[in-house]
């Protein structure tokens with residue numbers, strides 16, 4: 764996430780910090796300092812995870828860049844790796860990021876129309892909410908008719924995430 768010496772992709776993207784598809788990012792005790800302790804975190808026993816969207820992510824930038832946790836220093840999506848290796852041009856990578864952002868915006872509009880607001884929830888969680896709610900109130904064919912276009916867009920988004928960003932189907936945590 765947001766590498767200093769990498770192509771300028773992450774500052775145009777930021778989707779691995781903004782909660783679009785990752786909901787949590789695992790951190791280690793050694794990552795905790797007077798700055799990172801202010802992040803919104805989930806503690807489960809010994810396990811600490813940053814809740815995404817990260818509160819340090821502002822205007823596609825990490826506002827605590829110098830002291831960001833290890834996972835944030837280490838994580839690179841497939842597209843970023845390919846771009847750094849010169850297998851994908853920066854221009855092509857930026858087009859892919861634009862494609863991803865458009866897909867997310869379209870899905871956001873459809874989910875809002877389906878009365879599933881964002882409220883700091885990622886797209887996978889919103890789809891699960893819709894599916895759980897819909898399955899309890901509708902028979903299967905009606906559900907498909909009402910939400911078919913939305914679910915098709917969701918499947919296309921998953922394909923894009925998997926194939927271009929290397930993010931496994933419905934992966935929710937950066938660990």
Ligand code: SF4
Pocket residue numbers: 764765772773774776777778779780838839840841842843928
């Ligand atoms: S998804 Fe990839 S390109 Fe986008 S911010 Fe994360 S590492 Fe950077």
Ligand code: SF4
Pocket residue numbers: 764765779780788813817818819820821824825826827828831832835
């Ligand atoms: S600390 Fe910085 S790099 Fe890590 S999730 Fe938050 S905004 Fe992203």
